[in-house]
Amino acid sequence: MIELDNVSKVYNEGRANEVFALRDITLQIRADQTTVLKGPSGSGKTTLLTLIGCLSRPTVGRIHLEGKMVSGLPEKFMTEIRREKFGFVFQRFNLVRGLTVLENVMLPAYPLGLKYSTLRDNAERLLGDVEIADKAGMKVENLSGGEAQRVAIARALINNPDYVIADEPTANLDTRLVGEFLKIVEKLRTEGKSVIITSHDPRIWQADVVDRVIGMEDGRVIEDGIAAT
Amino acid sequence: MNTSFARQRYLMDFTLHSMLRRKGRNLVLFTVCCLVIFILASVMFFGQAIRQEAKTVLADAPEATVQNLVMGRHALINAKWVPVLQNVRGVRHAEGRLWGYYYDTVNGANYTVMVPPSDDTEHRLQPGEVIIGPGIVANRNLIRDKYLFLRANYGEIFRLKVKDRLSSDSALVSADLLLMSEPDFRKFFQLPDDVFTDIGLTIRNAREIPTIIGKIGVRVPGSRVVTRADILRTYQSIFSWREGLLLALLGASIVAFVIFAFDKAAGLSGEERREIGILKAIGWETSDVLAMKFWEGALVSAGAFLLGLVLAYGHVFFFQAGLLEQVLKGWAVIYPDFHLKPHIEVLQVVTLAFFTVVPYTAATIIPIWRAAVTDPDAVMR
Amino acid sequence: MIFHPPILALVLASLISALTVLWAAWFALRVLRHWQPSSGHALQINMEKRTYLVSTALAFVLLLELASLLLFVSNADQMSVMFVGAMCAVGTLNVNAYGIPALLLKLAVFFVALVWLVINQIDNKAPDYPFTKLKYAILLLLAPLVVVAAGTQLTYFLNLETDTITSCCSLAFIPEGGGVAAELSSMPPKPALILLFGGLAAMVLLGLLAMRFRVAQALYGLASAVFFVISITAIVSVISSYIYEQPHHHCPFDVIKPQFDYIGYWMYLPLFTATGIGMAAGILGLRRTPDSMADSFARLMKKRIAISLGLYLLFGLVALVAILKSNLILIG
Numbered sequence: 030m031i032e033l034d035n036v037s038k039v040y041n042e043g044r045a046n047e048v049f050a051l052r053d054i055t056l057q058i059r060a061d062q063t064t065v066l067k068g069p070s071g072s073g074k075t076t077l078l079t080l081i082g083c084l085s086r087p088t089v090g091r092i093h094l095e096g097k098m099v100s101g102l103p104e105k106f107m108t109e110i111r112r113e114k115f116g117f118v119f120q121r122f123n124l125v126r127g128l129t130v131l132e133n134v135m136l137p138a139y140p141l142g143l144k145y146s147t148l149r150d151n152a153e154r155l156l157g158d159v160e161i162a163d164k165a166g167m168k169v170e171n172l173s174g175g176e177a178q179r180v181a182i183a184r185a186l187i188n189n190p191d192y193v194i195a196d197e198p199t200a201n202l203d204t205r206l207v208g209e210f211l212k213i214v215e216k217l218r219t220e221g222k223s224v225i226i227t228s229h230d231p232r233i234w235q236a237d238v239v240d241r242v243i244g245m246e247d248g249r250v251i252e253d254g255i256a257a258t
Numbered sequence: 259m260n261t262s263f264a265r266q267r268y269l270m271d272f273t274l275h276s277m278l279r280r281k282g283r284n285l286v287l288f289t290v291c292c293l294v295i296f297i298l299a300s301v302m303f304f305g306q307a308i309r310q311e312a313k314t315v316l317a318d319a320p321e322a323t324v325q326n327l328v329m330g331r332h333a334l335i336n337a338k339w340v341p342v343l344q345n346v347r348g349v350r351h352a353e354g355r356l357w358g359y360y361y362d363t364v365n366g367a368n369y370t371v372m373v374p375p376s377d378d379t380e381h382r383l384q385p386g387e388v389i390i391g392p393g394i395v396a397n398r399n400l401i402r403d404k405y406l407f408l409r410a411n412y413g414e415i416f417r418l419k420v421k422d423r424l425s426s427d428s429a430l431v432s433a434d435l436l437l438m439s440e441p442d443f444r445k446f447f448q449l450p451d452d453v454f455t456d457i458g459l460t461i462r463n464a465r466e467i468p469t470i471i472g473k474i475g476v477r478v479p480g481s482r483v484v485t486r487a488d489i490l491r492t493y494q495s496i497f498s499w500r501e502g503l504l505l506a507l508l509g510a511s512i513v514a515f516v517i518f519a520f521d522k523a524a525g526l527s528g529e530e531r532r533e534i535g536i537l538k539a540i541g542w543e544t545s546d547v548l549a550m551k552f553w554e555g556a557l558v559s560a561g562a563f564l565l566g567l568v569l570a571y572g573h574v575f576f577f578q579a580g581l582l583e584q585v586l587k588g589w590a591v592i593y594p595d596f597h598l599k600p601h602i603e604v605l606q607v608v609t610l611a612f613f614t615v616v617p618y619t620a621a622t623i624i625p626i627w628r629a630a631v632t633d634p635d636a637v638m639r
Numbered sequence: 640m641i642f643h644p645p646i647l648a649l650v651l652a653s654l655i656s657a658l659t660v661l662w663a664a665w666f667a668l669r670v671l672r673h674w675q676p677s678s679g680h681a682l683q684i685n686m687e688k689r690t691y692l693v694s695t696a697l698a699f700v701l702l703l704e705l706a707s708l709l710l711f712v713s714n715a716d717q718m719s720v721m722f723v724g725a726m727c728a729v730g731t732l733n734v735n736a737y738g739i740p741a742l743l744l745k746l747a748v749f750f751v752a753l754v755w756l757v758i759n760q761i762d763n764k765a766p767d768y769p770f771t772k773l774k775y776a777i778l779l780l781l782a783p784l785v786v787v788a789a790g791t792q793l794t795y796f797l798n799l800e801t802d803t804i805t806s807c808c809s810l811a812f813i814p815e816g817g818g819v820a821a822e823l824s825s826m827p828p829k830p831a832l833i834l835l836f837g838g839l840a841a842m843v844l845l846g847l848l849a850m851r852f853r854v855a856q857a858l859y860g861l862a863s864a865v866f867f868v869i870s871i872t873a874i875v876s877v878i879s880s881y882i883y884e885q886p887h888h889h890c891p892f893d894v895i896k897p898q899f900d901y902i903g904y905w906m907y908l909p910l911f912t913a914t915g916i917g918m919a920a921g922i923l924g925l926r927r928t929p930d931s932m933a934d935s936f937a938r939l940m941k942k943r944i945a946i947s948l949g950l951y952l953l954f955g956l957v958a959l960v961a962i963l964k965s966n967l968i969l970i971g
Contacts (some may be wrong), residue, residue: 042681079635084539086679101677103687105543106766108634112541123536123637126529127279137540139268142261184540196638302644491721495801502642544691605645605713612648612710616703620655623695631688 031058031081031192036090036100038076050076052248054090059241060191063214063224065234068245074227075196077245081225082194083111112137116185118195122177124169124184130156131165134184141188148187155183159213175206182213192223199230211236269546273553280530284554287522288562294515295566295614296573298508300581302606303574305501307598312493320458322467322485323355324474332482334453339478343457346473348466354454356443360408360436369394371436373443375458383439387421393433395423410446418442505613512613516621523555523625531632538634547630555622559615567607575600645714646796652707653789656748659696664782666693667775676767690771693778694759700785701752708745709904711792712892721801728892737795744788746911751781753915758923761939769929773922826876828969832962835873838866839955846948850941853924859944860921867914870954874906878958881965905957913950920944 038051051073058064058081066074079085080092083099086107092100099110124133134152156162159179164172169180178198185193199207207230214224215238226233234242244252277284324343326335335354343352357372374381374389381389388406400406406418424432444451461467464487471483526534534547573579575598666689675683715728715738725731732738755777762770845862849855875891882894882902895903920943928936 039681075638079638084635084638085633086684088679088681090679100679102766103676103763103768105545105763108538108541108543111634117539119539119637123532123539125533125536128275136272136537137542139272140265140542140546142263142265142268144264188541305644487720487723491801494721498643502644502647505644505647506642544688548691548695603717605710605717608706608710608713609645609648612652612706613644616652616655619699620659623699624692627692627695631691 030060030095032093033057033080033087034091034093036080036087036092038073038080038085039088042088049248051080051087054248054250056243056250056253058223058225060223061218061221062240063218063238064226064241064243065239066225066227066243066245067229067234068251071247072245073248074245076248078194078196078225078227082115082117082192083107084117112140112188114191116188116190116193118178118181118185118193118198120197120200122181124172124177124180126170127168129166129168130161130172130180133169133180134187137184138187152183152187155186156180158186158216159183174202175209178202178206178210179213190222192225193217195224195226197227197229199228199233204232207232211238214238265546266549269550270553273550273557276533276550277554277557280527283522283527284558287519288558290515290518291559291562291614291618292566292569294511295563295610296569297511298505298613299567299570299610300573300579301501301504301508302610303570303602304579304598305498306603306606307574307601309494309498310601311598313490316486316490316493319486319489320353321461321464322459322470322483323456324459324478325456325482325484327480327482332456334449335456335481337452337454339481340454340457342477343459343474346470346477348461348463348470349459350462351460353458355456355458356440356449357455358447363409365398367394367434369434369436371438371443371446373440374437381422381437383421383437385439385441386417386419387439388418388442389422389424389437390420391424391432391435394436408446410448412448416442416446512617515614516617519618520621520625523551523622526625526629531629532637534629534632535634535637538632539637544630547632548626551622551626551630555619555626559618563611563615567610571600571602574598643714643718645710645717649707649711649714650793650796652703652710653785653792656700656703656707657785657789659700660778660782660785663693663696664779667778670775671772674768674771676771694756694763697752697755697759697778701749701756704745704749704752708742708749709895711742711745712895716892716896723801727890729890731799734800735795735798737791737798741788741792741795744784744791748781748785748788749911750915750918751777751784753912754919754922755781757916757919757943761923761936761943764935764939765929765931767929767931769931770923770926773926826872828877828880831873831877832970834869835877835958836955838869839951842866842951843948846944846951849920849924849944853928853937856924856940856944857921858924859947860918860924863914863917863921863947866951867910870910873958877969878906878961880969881962881967884965884967886967886969902957902961906954906961909950909954909957913947913954916943916947916950920947 033054033056036051036054036056037049040048040050054077066077068074080087083094086102087100090100091098094110094114099107102110125136128136131149131152134155135148138148138151153162153165156165159182161176161179161183164176164180169177172180182193198210202210211233214226214236217224218238226239228234233239241255242252243250324335324339326333337354340352340354343349353375355373355375357370360369360371361367362369374383383389390400390406394400394406398406400420400423404420406420408416408418410416418438424435424437438446443449459470461470467485467487471485474481474483537547538544573581578598670686670690673682674686712728715731719725719727719730722730722734725734732742755774758770758774758777762768762774842859842862845855845859849859871891874894875889879889879891879894880886882899883890892903893899894906895901920940923940932939
């Protein structure tokens with residue numbers, strides 16, 4: 030479980046272009062659930078995502094992960110926790126160009142210094158799970174949108190995280206692929222992982238697999254409910 | 259420990275791939291780095307080789323030379339002092355030396371004219387014969403058995419047969435040397451039989467030199483003793499000074515190079531920035547990115563250093579440092595043409611690293627750090 | 640004289656070191672005033688980012704000072720031909736009154752930088768930066784030291800006159816002459832060796848105690864400094880003679896020359912590093928174990944003391960080998 034307690038985030042603090050991205054958020058994200066954050070752009074949902082996923086520190090307030098406080102940690106410790114507990118799928122997939130599919134999937138594990146063969150086997154297995162194993166040796170520039178997303182998902186799973194975070198995962202995909210994506214989310218759920226998604230897309234909020242929808246506006250939570258089935 | 263090594267290996271591997279993806283920028287950096295090192299290394303190798311040459315050449319010189327001073331200037335010394343000096347305890351052998359300078363009006367060059375020492379059997383000369391140095395050979399277009407015509411100051415023209423030529427190996431000091439027999443020398447310079455230019459002393463034990471000098475000061479009034487060590491020191495200083503001056507001038511190029519390095523390292527392309535952002539987001543720490551960037555810098559600078567060094571070695575020792583000769587050897591009409599013996603010292607190489615790798619690394623620290631502390635959430639904004 | 644290339648290189652290097660440390664010290668002042676580890680405000684986050692720069696810069700300074708030290712001595716040795724009476728590095732260093740102080744100050748900078756880096760490494764292992772204030776206080780000490788070292792070195796170089804007559808090690812390091820060098824060389828071989836190897840045994844014992852008991856750690860730090868002095872004395876009075884196979888040759892610098900297989904490096908590098916780490920452990924031992932490091936502190940200290948001991952043993956081994964291999968017999 031992730032607990033946010035009176036959390037605020039300010040960018041460019043103290044300067045002329047100061048921005049309050051989040052104001053006084055108190056929230057709990059349960060494990061084993063699929064949660065969607067919805068809201069217009071500028072509502073702060075992406076910022077909330079970065080705080081939940083230990084990608085940045087709140088300006089004020091505390092965040093606890095499974096009972097341990099993570100909000101005041103120095104970068105090194107935060108990164109360790111993030112690496113272990115979270116997997117990220119970005120809106121633009123953010124695969125490293127020039128590397129192959131397999132290398133991209135293994136990348137998050139490099140700093141751990143694992144044995145190469147173990148790492149490679151894990152990566153290949155994950156690529157198989159998302160049904161893209163045949164493209165393992167291909168350079169990522171040559172992938173289609175849907176393929177790139179699957180690689181991004183495999184990469185997010187390489188360190189076997191408990192929480193998977195996806196930022197606007199279907200923004201660049203067509204309908205057929207939205208269905209594919211939701212199938213993968215279902216699969217992750219059965220494995221006991223928590224999935225947290227931000228999305229504009231009603232097809233996502235209204236999907237069966239979603240347990241909870243949180244609506245945001247202007248840096249605040251305006252709606253928090255169990256998804257209608 | 260295993261994981262620590264494995265981690266460095268992964269980072270290095272990624273670094274190599276990353277560099278290969280940005281060949282253009284890295285190649286430019288490498289080339290400039292290499293060029294600067296090439297120039298500096300050439301200067302250093304050359305200076306060192308010449309100093310070493312001087313040391314070798316002087317090895318055969320007498321340990322000390324006694325000169326007569328008149329009104330503070332070097333004057334001819336009387337032959338009567340030779341047995342006196344021979345008797346000084348510690349002096350193995352004392353011998354009068356005859357040498358002087360001759361200005362050749364034909365080509366405006368200065369020759370050093372000398373009578374070979376008595377124990378020099380290789381260069382023994384009869385009256386009417388000379389042995390000349392390679393510089394004179396080239397300048398006057400002479401070969402063995404041809405004749406050299408020299409005009410003495412009092413008017414007579416000497417017709418001297420060129421018996422032999424001095425080898426190029428010792429050309430540093432023998433380029434303009436002219437060896438003559440004693441009778442010819444005395445006649446040419448109108449010297450009476452009882453004078454010498456100076457007296458050379460062979461001394462058994464180097465530690466006794468200061469004591470011996472003291473004794474000579476008492477027994478031979480008005481004399482000055484010049485030791486071989488003095489000469490060596492002077493040579494070392496002169497060449498070292500010139501080299502240092504040149505390097506200081508090249509300091510401007512080092513500064514330019516450093517600014518260039520800073521700019522290149524700092525000028526991360528948008529693509530590179532994005533890539534670092536991704537790495538940070540997916541779980542790389544700042545120290546991982548720092549390590550990666552420093553590997554990059556190390557590969558470029560170490561590679562350029564080695565290549566620059568190798569090229570400089572070739573330049574100085576196989577191509578006679580053609581580019582540098584003018585400044586470093588000093589102005590003279592006659593240029594010695596000799597092969598420098600390859601000689602490198604660790605001290606030199608380390609000094610060179612101080613002038614190049616150190617400023618380069620220092621210049622890249624801040625840009626590398628700036629890149630490495632990119633916020634992990636930057637890719638999401 | 641200043642245009643001699645290695646001298647230019649050394650002056651450049653010390654300038655870079657001094658500027659780097661001065662900047663770091665200015666940052667240290669800010670840290671000491673505003674540091675608040677758990678804060679999420681921009682000031683704290685920026686300062687935390689900047690600490691990476693400081694530690695990178697100081698690691699760079701450490702390596703630079705070490706290389707500088709070696710270059711300084713090598714150069715002094717090479718330049719000895721230019722000075723009347725000098726036959727090795729000692730002669731060059733004695734040309735004016737600033738040579739030896741410059742060397743000692745450089746050594747001091749090396750030690751303080753090494754101590755800082757060891758403490759920094761441990762500080763980074765805890766989420767609340769328990770030793771940050773200590774660290775940056777040490778940095779404020781390092782800054783003036785580096786500046787004085789650079790200044791002394793520069794003064795030394797500017798006053799190198801070739802027409803001064805200086806003395807070489809055969810005169811400086813004989814028991815009959817006066818001064819510290821003479822004192823060091825005048826210790827007879829047997830007591831010197833007893834002190835050295837006895838001291839080494841004591842260090843091992845103390846180190847093993849320090850690996851288990853906090854109390855012994857501060858003591859170990861102090862003992863490291865003392866053992867360093869004993870080791871240098873032993874090197875000057877006895878070990879160097881064994882290496883040169885000459886009972887009256889006591890120069891501590893000639894041992895780094897190629898003709899002695901560079902054995903000096905094998906002695907000095909482990910010795911210096913072991914002492915630096917030992918002193919850092921001693922300083923940390925004086926502090927309370929931080930709550931955030933309740934489990935890990937003991938383990939981290941143990942590792943570092945072990946490394947320090949290992950290096951001391953290496954030094955001892957090299958010294959022993961030098962003595963046994965030598966054809967000289969000084970005892971018995």
